[in-house]
Structures are given as structure tokens and as C-alpha cells.
Amino acid sequence: MSKQPHLYSDSSSDEVAARLRKYVLQAQKSAFARHQKFQIAVSGGSLPATLSKALLSPDNGTLDDKPQFSKWEIFFADERAVPLDHEDSNYGLLKKDLLDKIPPSTGSPQVFPIDVEVLDNTQEIADRYQKVLSDQFAGKDSVRLPLFDLILLGCGPDGHTCSLFPGHELLRKTDSWTAAIEDSPKPPKRRITLTLPVVTHADQIAFVATGGGKKDILKKILDSEDGRSLPCGLVNEQGGDKVSWFTDSAATEGVSFPQKGSL
């Protein structure tokens, strides 16, 4: 790998959240310099809670230190084929952990959930979500891939990310921006996901992985040859130095991959 991902490891969840805040706000600033909006994709799992802690902490009063939510467009890196108010919904999780807590005075992001009219047809959910992306990213022009300003991901204990699982055929999918999965090893089985080329095309890609439960898989992904073919390892490989890992010391115990001190 010529350009390495950045690994940050902090000692407490407050410090992880503070660093993540700084990183997201830097990404927001560079996105505004490009197009006056901030187009991001988020995963489910523990990420929305960490994101909420990061973004809803008090700002220092400067514009660069405020999430300017009214200019944010939030998409889903992956989503489960369930109603939006179902306990398994990533939209529902983001709503509960973050969206409902944003003070109205701060402005609201525009959020793009899946189309629940077609819940019984996973491929149709994926196709319609690709159309949403195409409308938001391509407009009248045709683009090869949507360029997210930032994609925020989790890392599963088996090295999966989004709903891209180790050894699954979807990892090789390059002919669409979104894909349906009917046999997810992590329940629920039916989901949609961004494909790997879309994830690694993003301007910035962040993984958030904390707690002792992640230490074995982080060691594998970051330190071993075997880890390079896992979904998270492929994102590292293809994203290079666009990729940053936000972790804590419990998750990086025993990891030799070099850590960075500051953003």
C-alpha cells in the first residue's frame, strides 16, 4: 500500500468524540469550499451514538466549529429492509440518536431514507436508492460515481463494513452504486448497501471502532496480510490516505500499525 490510512487512538470515548468532531468539521469546511453543501453517508451500529456525542457538544462560537446542519445532506451507507420506525432501521437509529436531538435553532439536515413503499423487494429498494443518489449527485450530468464529501463507517467483528461482508460476492460488484443483499450474516438478512467503488471514491472515509470487542479484528485488518482482503481492509487498500480510523486504546491494544498524534 503506497499511501497508508491514518490511525488515531484516544484513551476515552469523550476524546474519540472530540477528535471525530474536529475531523467532521474540517471535512465540512472543505466541502463548503467546493459546493456550499456537505454530502455525507452514515452507517448504523454504534456510529450514530458516537456521532451525536461528537456533533452535539458545545461549539467554541466560531462558524468553523459549528455543524451547519441546514447545508448537510445525509445518506445511508447501508440500510436494512425494514420500516423507518422499526428498531432495526438505521434511519430510525440516526433519528433517535442524532436528528431528534439537533436544536431547531441549528437548522435541520436533509436526510435521504430508503423508499419503504417497496420494502418487500430488496433489489427495488437498492435501485430506487441509486436513483436518489443519481438525482442528488449527478443532476443533469452523468457521473461515473457519486462523490461523497465524507462516508462514516463502522467495522464489524468479522471485518465487514456497510453491508459488505467478508467473502461475499457483493465485494466484487462494480456495475452499480448500490446493491441488495438477501443473505446478510448479520441480521436482518435483507439490506441495501453502497458498493465498494462508491465507498472508496469518497473524498474522505472514516471508520469509528471503539471498545475491547474490536481489538482482534483491528489487529487483523491493520497488521496482517489476511486482513487486507476483508471489506475494511479493501477500503484501506483502495482508499489509502483518504481513510482515517477513530479508535480508542481498548480497540488498539496490541495493534502495531503506526498511530498518528494529531489530525
Ligand SMILES: O=C(O)[C@H](O)[C@@H](O)[C@H](O)[C@H](O)COP(=O)(O)O
Ligand atoms: O447496519 C449495519 O449493520 C451497519 O452499518 C454495520 O456495517 C455496522 O456499522 C457494523 O456492524 C459495526 O457496528 P458496531 O459499530 O455496532 O460494532
